[in-house]
Amino acid sequence: MSPRAGLTTEAVVALALEIVDESGPEALTLAKIAERAGVAAPSLYKHVKGLADLRRLIDLRVVREMTETLRTAATGREGADAVAALADAYRAYLRRHPRRTQALATAPDRGDAELSTATHAVAEVAFAVLRPFGFDHAQAVHATRCLRAAVHGFAELEASGGFGRPEDVGQSFEVLKTMLVQGITDYARKQKKH
Amino acid sequence: MSPRAGLTTEAVVALALEIVDESGPEALTLAKIAERAGVAAPSLYKHVKGLADLRRLIDLRVVREMTETLRTAATGREGADAVAALADAYRAYLRRHPRRTQALATAPDRGDAELSTATHAVAEVAFAVLRPFGFDHAQAVHATRCLRAAVHGFAELEASGGFGRPEDVGQSFEVLKTMLVQGITDYARKQKKH
DNA sequence: GCCACAAGCTATGTCTATTAGCTTTCAAGC
């Protein structure tokens, strides 16, 4: 299939992600990847356009993994149950991979259709989960944003060690979930009155 | 006072912050700062230990500015009103300086007492604002975390352009604030029953 | 068995941070 060492774009991304998981995105360097791959640094350019391109591929992969995770968590559940499951899955993913937070917070460049579609997809899962609440379109957008913002913010602060105090973080997250479910329910109820 | 060009640590940080605001934290380089300061790159080491130290000083300054902003917003208000004002101020700061998000999400190194104190201070403002709700200590911690997570998450996603859809972001934030105020109120009420 | 191309390589250029050591300027003390 390919001459010499069987390196592929996928393999390069996988190695890069290893480094990110171990030491954070700022520690990612082509030299380190090359070393792990057992290859000279310029050889990587056969599989990846450059460091910027590689970072983009990492983001793409993380976003898609997150979408898949959320989709899995949401299937077979509905309403408040589904919202809670979504929140738990999002947090769990970022607890498992604390250094991937940035990949989920950086917006795609305009013109990057592939990454745009991927990020859209994660919002789409939340959107679908909120459908049974009976929002109209604009309200569903607002509610999705709130849900995503709160859960992402929590997971990010937790992942970056931002919660210094000794109080149980899991309990804090339970409170957040309750607030969200209640808030979304109330928002839906308020809507139906008019 | 000082020989030659009046450069100080403060001035270096200010120039660095300019670059961060214009082009983002990843674009920050000592070479660029030196150019703007009209100085050779190694001269910066007379005012700053190195790039890592400079980044830390930037974080410190941003965190302190945010604390001050929040404190100002909260003074003279109470309860739900104060919570909303805090949220608005947080979001407004990050709208004004969208590329400073990272400075507010990175946890200080253990052993960095100065930065730890500073980050603690921003949580402290939220903590104070929640006092009138009558939480016990642990609950106040949970509520503070929720408030901070939701508002920070929203502001970050907005700042990084994560809200792709055309629906009004301000309106989404109003929904979030309502959810938070209501959620915090409910959480306080539930507590008092026992 | 040959050939084309993909996937490696080495060499090189440019940019970065950082250290070492020199020079200059200001200002304080006599």
Place this chain on the structure above:
DNA sequence: GCTTGAAAGCTAATAGACATAGCTTGTGGC
């Protein structure tokens, strides 16, 4: 007013990063 000392600048040099150019080699298809 001169000296002197330290702070703040400089140049030179090292090491490591990304990136490009062009060469070499192995492998799969015919």
